[in-house]
Amino acid sequence: QVRLVESGGGLVQPGGSLTLSCASSREMFRRLDMGWYRQAPGKQRELVASITNGLQYGHYADFAKGRFTISRDNEKRTVTLEMNALKPEDTAMYYCNTIGFNDWGQGTQVTVSS
Numbered sequence: 001q002v003r004l005v006e007s008g009g010g011l012v013q014p015g016g017s018l019t020l021s022c023a024s025s026r027e028m029f030r031r032l033d034m035g036w037y038r039q040a041p042g043k044q045r046e047l048v049a050s051i052t053n054g055l056q057y058g059h060y061a062d063f064a065k066g067r068f069t070i071s072r073d074n075e076k077r078t079v080t081l082e083m084n085a086l087k088p089e090d091t092a093m094y095y096c097n098t099i100g101f102n103d104w105g106q107g108t109q110v111t112v113s114s
Contacts, residue, residue, distance in 0.1 A: 003024070026077070049064050
């Protein structure tokens with residue numbers, strides 16, 4: 001069974017930064033696109049950013065552009081989301097996902113509050 005394990009969430013003040021990490025057990029990791037999603041209470045899960053497998057091209061939701069950076073390490077089978085200039089509206093549970101697969105981790109909570 002494929003496992004995704006997210007980490008790095010926490011409580012941060014507005015304007016602060018957090019770096020989320022996701023470790024995948026999928027052996028074909030390097031051939032697959034990966035994504036970060038988030039879900040706030042009472043809202044639908046939404047894509048934050050994704051990264052392709054080959055050229056590692058990043059795609060960002062409008063709210064993430066200029067503030068978040070997605071990256072991956074195929075040797076370590078990890079995908080990272082660096083988040084800067086965080087806002088209270090970024091508060092949500094953040095999930096890692098293998099694009100095209102029903103792989104979801106347990107999520108990591110990000111809370112942006114003063």
